[in-house]
Amino acid sequence: MSISRASQLSRRGFMAAGGAAALGALISACGGGDGGAQAAPGGGAWTFTDDRGKKIDLKARPRRIVTYVGAGAALRDFGITDQIVGVYGPAKRQDGSADPQAGSLPVDQLEIIGNAYGEFNLEKYAALRPELLIDNMFVEPNLFYVPAESADKIFALAPGLAISTGAITLTKPIERYAQLAAALGADPKSAKVAQDKARFEKAAESVRAAVKANGGLKVLACSGSADLFYASSPAKNTDLIYFKELGVELITPDRLNKDGYFEELSWENADKYEADLLMLDSRTQALQAKDLASKPAWRDLPAVKANQVIGWNPEPVFSYAGCAPILEALAKTIRTARKL
Structure with a gap:
């Protein structure tokens, strides 16, 4: 956020009328607001309270996660490598190389839902069968780069989880991403961390x-x-x-x-x-x-x-x-x- 001119950038339309109809069918197929979560090996429900105070309850630890590119990069640094299936936000530069904001994410191996502000392809997102969406939150309660006009449809597919990244000191979001990564199955005491x-x-x-x-x-x-x-x-x-x-x-x-x-x-x-x-x-x-x-x-x-x-x-x-x-x-x- 910060010096981002997010409020000045135009948001693009996502889908034509036919695409919207197709999306409705995909939402139904994916199980609506329950995120389509399936039991993971070993079973057990998964819960995490985000920085809006919102408690996310899933039937099992999520295995199909879509993130804002910066959120995914942070999680990868803390050991989450397999669950992230798609990203949105600045992932690739015009020459096709990875954007610096992608950090160590293997963007060529991930579905890119949108590569700029206002871009979020709902059909691609639904096709990924997401169980959880994770994003930075600079201004509460808004998830960064989630278009307001499409938010209801996006969150009908999977719950959104926000990590606060505005008006707090740098170590706080780092600690929160470490906690989230641990909750998602990473080892918080690994040698790398x-x-x-x-x-x-x-x-x-x-x-x-x-x-x-x-x-x-x-x-x-x-x-x-x-x-x-x-x-x-x-x-x-x-x-x-x-x-x-x-x-x-x-x-x-x-x-x-x-x-x-x-x-x-x-x-x-x-x-x-x-x-x-x-x-x-x-x-x-x-x-x-x-x-x-x-x-x-x-x-x-x-x-x-x-x-x-x-x-x-x-x-x-x-x-x-x-x-x-x-x-x-x-x-x-x-x-x-x-x-x-």
């Missing part, structure tokens, strides 16, 4: 040390589009909240949007906040530094002139493996940056 956590904690301490060694740097998290420059609030994004806890001096914009995630600035006002270091949105939908190079307002920013710009993913993979490299890169940048 232990190694990933140790790397994450070491990286966090390296950020603290870098700030102490080179304090006073003013940092602005931002994103660029053709018409607007977005300045992000460190009070909403989980990673920025955590960076601030580690001592990073993040600038807080003073005229935030209604959800409190960012301030929209015309390019003429892109220099409103004096920053020594810019953290630039690195997601596929945002313009990158090379794309912004033609804009004088971008080139004239002191941090850009000083080559003090670091890539920033406002939607990190919420796992220790996904976030440790981010902290390591931030620590390295802070150690070598200078006040302007």
